[in-house]
Amino acid sequence: MDNNQFLTDWGLSLMVFLPLAGALVMMLIPKADEGAHKLVALVTSLASAAFGLAILLDFDYDRAGELQFVVDRSWIEVISSRYQLGVDGLALPLVALTLLITPLVIIYSFQHLPEPRNPKAFLILILVLHTGMLGSFVAQDLILFFVFFEVVLLPMYFMIGVWGGEERQYASIKFFVYTFFGSALMLVSFVALFFLTGAETFSMTGLAEEVASRNAAGTLALSTQVLVFGGMFIGFGIKVPMFPFHTWLPDAHTQAPTQGSVILAAVLLKLGTYGFIRIALGILPEAAVEWAPWIGLLAVIGIIYGALGCLAQTDMKRLIAFSSVAHMGFVMLGISTLTDFGLNAAVFGSVAHGLITGMLFFVAGSVKERYHTLEIRRLGGLLLKAPRLGWILGFVSMASLGLPGLAGFWGEVPAILAAYNPGAGLPEEVFRVYMVVAAVGTVLAAGYLLWLYQRTSFGTPTEEFADVEIPDVSSYEWVAWLPLLVLILVLGAYPHLLFQVSDPAMTALGDVFAALGK
Amino acid sequence: MLATLLQQGTPFVRPEVDWHAFAPELVLVGAIVAVLLVDLFTPESSRGVVPQVAGIGLLASLVPVLTLAVDGTDRAMFGGAYAVDNFALVLKVLFVLAAYVVVLLSTNYIAEGDYHEGEYYFLVLSSTLGMTLMASARDLISIFIALELLSIPAYMLAGWRKRDPRSNEAGVKYFLMGVFASGIMLYGMSLLYGLSGSTLLAEVGATLAASDAEPILVLGVLFVLIGFAFKVSAVPFHTWAPDTYEGAPTPITAFLAVSSKAAGFVALLQLALIAFPGRDDVVEPFFWVLAALTMTVGNLIALRQTNIVRMLAYSGIAQAGYIMAPLAVMGSNPGGALRSIVTYLLIYAATNLGAFAVVIAVARKTRSAEISSWGGLFEYAPVLTVAMTVFLFSLAGIPPLGGWLGKFVIFRALVQPDLTAAGVALAVVVGVNSVIALYYYANVAREMWMKPVPDGDRTAVRVPFSISAALAMTVVVTLIFGVSNLATRFGDLASFL
Numbered sequence A: 001m002d003n004n005q006f007l008t009d010w011g012l013s014l015m016v017f018l019p020l021a022g023a024l025v026m027m028l029i030p031k032a033d034e035g036a037h038k039l040v041a042l043v044t045s046l047a048s049a050a051f052g053l054a055i056l057l058d059f060d061y062d063r064a065g066e067l068q069f070v071v072d073r074s075w076i077e078v079i080s081s082r083y084q085l086g087v088d089g090l091a092l093p094l095v096a097l098t099l100l101i102t103p104l105v106i107i108y109s110f111q112h113l114p115e116p117r118n119p120k121a122f123l124i125l126i127l128v129l130h131t132g133m134l135g136s137f138v139a140q141d142l143i144l145f146f147v148f149f150e151v152v153l154l155p156m157y158f159m160i161g162v163w164g165g166e167e168r169q170y171a172s173i174k175f176f177v178y179t180f181f182g183s184a185l186m187l188v189s190f191v192a193l194f195f196l197t198g199a200e201t202f203s204m205t206g207l208a209e210e211v212a213s214r215n216a217a218g219t220l221a222l223s224t225q226v227l228v229f230g231g232m233f234i235g236f237g238i239k240v241p242m243f244p245f246h247t248w249l250p251d252a253h254t255q256a257p258t259q260g261s262v263i264l265a266a267v268l269l270k271l272g273t274y275g276f277i278r279i280a281l282g283i284l285p286e287a288a289v290e291w292a293p294w295i296g297l298l299a300v301i302g303i304i305y306g307a308l309g310c311l312a313q314t315d316m317k318r319l320i321a322f323s324s325v326a327h328m329g330f331v332m333l334g335i336s337t338l339t340d341f342g343l344n345a346a347v348f349g350s351v352a353h354g355l356i357t358g359m360l361f362f363v364a365g366s367v368k369e370r371y372h373t374l375e376i377r378r379l380g381g382l383l384l385k386a387p388r389l390g391w392i393l394g395f396v397s398m399a400s401l402g403l404p405g406l407a408g409f410w411g412e413v414p415a416i417l418a419a420y421n422p423g424a425g426l427p428e429e430v431f432r433v434y435m436v437v438a439a440v441g442t443v444l445a446a447g448y449l450l451w452l453y454q455r456t457s458f459g460t461p462t463e464e465f466a467d468v469e470i471p472d473v474s475s476y477e478w479v480a481w482l483p484l485l486v487l488i489l490v491l492g493a494y495p496h497l498l499f500q501v502s503d504p505a506m507t508a509l510g511d512v513f514a515a516l517g518k
Numbered sequence B: 001m002l003a004t005l006l007q008q009g010t011p012f013v014r015p016e017v018d019w020h021a022f023a024p025e026l027v028l029v030g031a032i033v034a035v036l037l038v039d040l041f042t043p044e045s046s047r048g049v050v051p052q053v054a055g056i057g058l059l060a061s062l063v064p065v066l067t068l069a070v071d072g073t074d075r076a077m078f079g080g081a082y083a084v085d086n087f088a089l090v091l092k093v094l095f096v097l098a099a100y101v102v103v104l105l106s107t108n109y110i111a112e113g114d115y116h117e118g119e120y121y122f123l124v125l126s127s128t129l130g131m132t133l134m135a136s137a138r139d140l141i142s143i144f145i146a147l148e149l150l151s152i153p154a155y156m157l158a159g160w161r162k163r164d165p166r167s168n169e170a171g172v173k174y175f176l177m178g179v180f181a182s183g184i185m186l187y188g189m190s191l192l193y194g195l196s197g198s199t200l201l202a203e204v205g206a207t208l209a210a211s212d213a214e215p216i217l218v219l220g221v222l223f224v225l226i227g228f229a230f231k232v233s234a235v236p237f238h239t240w241a242p243d244t245y246e247g248a249p250t251p252i253t254a255f256l257a258v259s260s261k262a263a264g265f266v267a268l269l270q271l272a273l274i275a276f277p278g279r280d281d282v283v284e285p286f287f288w289v290l291a292a293l294t295m296t297v298g299n300l301i302a303l304r305q306t307n308i309v310r311m312l313a314y315s316g317i318a319q320a321g322y323i324m325a326p327l328a329v330m331g332s333n334p335g336g337a338l339r340s341i342v343t344y345l346l347i348y349a350a351t352n353l354g355a356f357a358v359v360i361a362v363a364r365k366t367r368s369a370e371i372s373s374w375g376g377l378f379e380y381a382p383v384l385t386v387a388m389t390v391f392l393f394s395l396a397g398i399p400p401l402g403g404w405l406g407k408f409v410i411f412r413a414l415v416q417p418d419l420t421a422a423g424v425a426l427a428v429v430v431g432v433n434s435v436i437a438l439y440y441y442a443n444v445a446r447e448m449w450m451k452p453v454p455d456g457d458r459t460a461v462r463v464p465f466s467i468s469a470a471l472a473m474t475v476v477v478t479l480i481f482g483v484s485n486l487a488t489r490f491g492d493l494a495s496f497l
Helices: A005-028 A034-058 A093-109 A119-138 A142-151 A152-163 A170-197 A204-217 A222-239 A248-255 A258-283 A283-312 A317-336 A339-369 A385-399 A407-420 A427-459 A474-491 A496-517 B002-008 B020-039 B049-071 B088-113 B117-136 B139-159 B166-197 B201-210 B216-229 B242-246 B252-276 B277-302 B308-329 B336-366 B381-397 B403-415 B420-452 B465-483 B485-494
Strands: A068-076 A081-085 B076-077 B080-086
Touching: A005 A034, A005 A068, A005 A081, A005 A093, A005 B049, A034 A093, A034 A152, A034 B336, A068 A119, A068 B216, A081 A093, A081 A119, A081 A142, A093 A119, A093 A258, A093 A339, A093 A474, A093 A496, A119 A142, A119 A152, A119 A258, A119 B201, A142 A152, A142 A204, A142 A258, A142 B076, A142 B166, A142 B403, A152 A170, A152 A258, A152 B308, A170 A204, A170 A222, A170 A385, A170 B403, A170 B420, A204 A258, A204 A317, A222 B117, A248 A258, A248 A317, A258 A283, A258 A317, A258 A339, A258 A496, A258 B403, A283 A427, A283 A496, A317 A339, A317 A407, A317 A427, A339 A385, A339 A407, A339 A474, A339 A496, A385 A407, A385 A427, A385 A474, A407 A427, A407 A474, A407 B216, A474 A496, B020 B049, B020 B088, B020 B117, B049 B088, B049 B117, B049 B465, B080 B088, B080 B117, B080 B381, B088 B117, B088 B252, B088 B336, B088 B485, B117 B139, B117 B485, B139 B201, B139 B252, B166 B201, B166 B216, B201 B252, B201 B277, B216 B252, B216 B277, B242 B308, B252 B277, B252 B308, B277 B308, B277 B420, B308 B336, B308 B403, B308 B420, B336 B381, B336 B403, B336 B485, B381 B403, B381 B420, B381 B465, B403 B420, B403 B485, B465 B485
Parallel strands: none
Antiparallel strands: A068 A081, B076 B080
16 A cells, blocks of 8 residues: 555655644734744644654555655755655654653643743744654654754753753753763764764665665674764763663753643653664664663663662652653663564654653642642642542553553563563573563562652642642643543554554564574 | 166066955945945944844855855865865855854843944944955965954954943054064064975975975974964963953953964964975974863963863863874874864854853843852752853763764874874863863853852843854754764865865
């Protein structure tokens, strides 16, 4: 089945650039006209989502392993970079996740706008972010990918720095410098790859083929590939973030406004895992085999470290931030096994973490707005004060700790299982140790999430808030949250929905590693 | 007596003059005369037309540039001392447009400052004329003439605010350093002429490549390069720049930081690639050290600046380091070095002119160039803030703003030929410096977006039309350069190799 011609030619580009066009329109609307800004932001994000939906419907799921809706036009010829877009079973779930999260964040902003308000600037930043995120997931040229990857930086920097909490300036510059450092190394790796392979192209598939043929001919030293992989490893590792590059994350998450935290957790971190799978593993499989045990090691350290970090937190938002470190550890563990099973788990884990942790940050934001604090010991009795909010927090906490039947489960358990039998001749004993450690991590996760839930929601409200009226979930919040809650449930009950999309692409990649292992 | 002497010499033959090739400069000369006449014959109250005459004159000089570009043939005059090729044309456009933006920025600044308007624009145009000549100069003498023609008006312009001691200091410092540099350069040129017996760059190049007159040759080459290292404010020859930039009228600071610096690079490119291509053993190490020093020292000192103009001065020094970096590998990749430098110059010009435009606009309200006076700018001047943010992060090299592409082509030129150790090492230095630089650029952004307004005065900044026009042009060009192949196309076009 062929894709619709119009969608092939224009679908992806329109989907990516409509939010940017919306941002340009908003620049021309006077600041005082808040209603118009909200409307334009929502409409453009929905229009972008509509194109996404059309692509989702027209996508040929039987060929999910290969790129579809491919656009290939000339861009900056001098540096051999082309405007190449496309989606496959790996990108599609993440694109869908992004298209879902951004409109919800915009709807949430209708009611909850952090100080110093200014909806015009805030919504413009969200739309620019949206373009950057979507572009990163569909770009098939390394330089184009790099540009989109960086487009995300500035809006997030300003979002944290202007609308964030007390320590916002420190957190925003830390986020910025960390990520920029990572992307500088990543860019060096890209350029090195370009010259070393002599492929005269930055196309991801083109480079992958070139590296494969050079590997077959033995004209590209493995040690060089390992170095190039190292540059990408740091670039994407900072974004994920992997231990020990995670230190920007708790600050950024804690200080960012709710919307910023949601987008960071739900989508930005996925740029890292996506980059690992698509670019690092996809182009340099042989180097990946060398790095995999170390990635696995850092992943399980991240799982345990993140969990212990959570247990030590006194601030609800900071706790959720550390839980991200732990959860992304599971995703990276899945990737490090280099099996189709583990990679599928990683994709599922990425999406599930996006839904669940995004939702947790939404709840945290709403709690903060009601209580003006997120200090866990000052909260309590949420179920009495605002029962619906309390139940939602409970539901999402359960999903986050990996309760079977909810989405979180299908990211974690397959990743752990995949570590039992890693691919490509990786050391089995080592990965089995990782498996055990990761399994302990799930227990810790249950521990800190249940403890969080118990301290914030059970019991009676603290004296401080005993007589304070705490409004329950508002209608805007329902609209923004319901899709996430439903998806957490649906994906938990019927994970095949997502696995069937990612599996062909991940099987193809897994086969590459299986061939290497022989 | 005289008659016999004349008979002994070869009879004077009038050189062929290709008037078409000279047309852009002739139009500029016409504009210069027009500015003087208009100033002379208009009453004091309607001097406002002077900048318009200057602006129209500049734009008019682009017409013959375009016809020459359409014509497309490379022209050479005076035995090759003056060439009009694509390289010259691209850079003439750059110089003329940059001067046009400077005129736009000056319009209100000079009129409201009660300075001598007619003379001011006369000098700006004269200096621009020198730059357009520089783009065509392929001879030691024509390079020297172009250099002096562009520099001497600039010395006077730097001291234009004559009632301000800092402006006097700016002018004197710039003048003394500039003359000193000219002296060194002339000495170097005399050595080169002594060695080769010719002032034509191509002939000098042919002689030097075959020569083994080691100490004299090395001295000659280095002295000439050092002379221009002053012009582009490379460390350790940069000491005049921050003080001059701070004291000069801000539009002139923009002019010095962009046009004058670009002219210096144009001369360096022609010298290095036409006159010294055979001596990369001398030129490459010189530029390697100079580039690494310039970017590192410029960035480290920029980190500590509290005055935005001084910060931009040091950032400009650092940028000069990036720009000259490809010359450190020019032996193995001359074409790549040339193309990447021209590309970078185009992007740098648009971005830096824009940054100065914002500085001028904001100073109209705050009357200060301290970075702390920019606090909370976003609250009362969102458009200026966004524009400045674009310029700052373009300078920092964050995609999709123009600067990243410049950095990228520099990177590419450094590692391209065969991954030489020197090239890769310098690329790493560039990379590390980019991260350092991000910090101080982001710091200004932080001041504008995240800090409170220092004195609580939130009245809007009144931006005159000419500055708005300059801002619109520079923002659009900065953005387009970042997401299209335009800058690299021009860079590709502008090759004399």
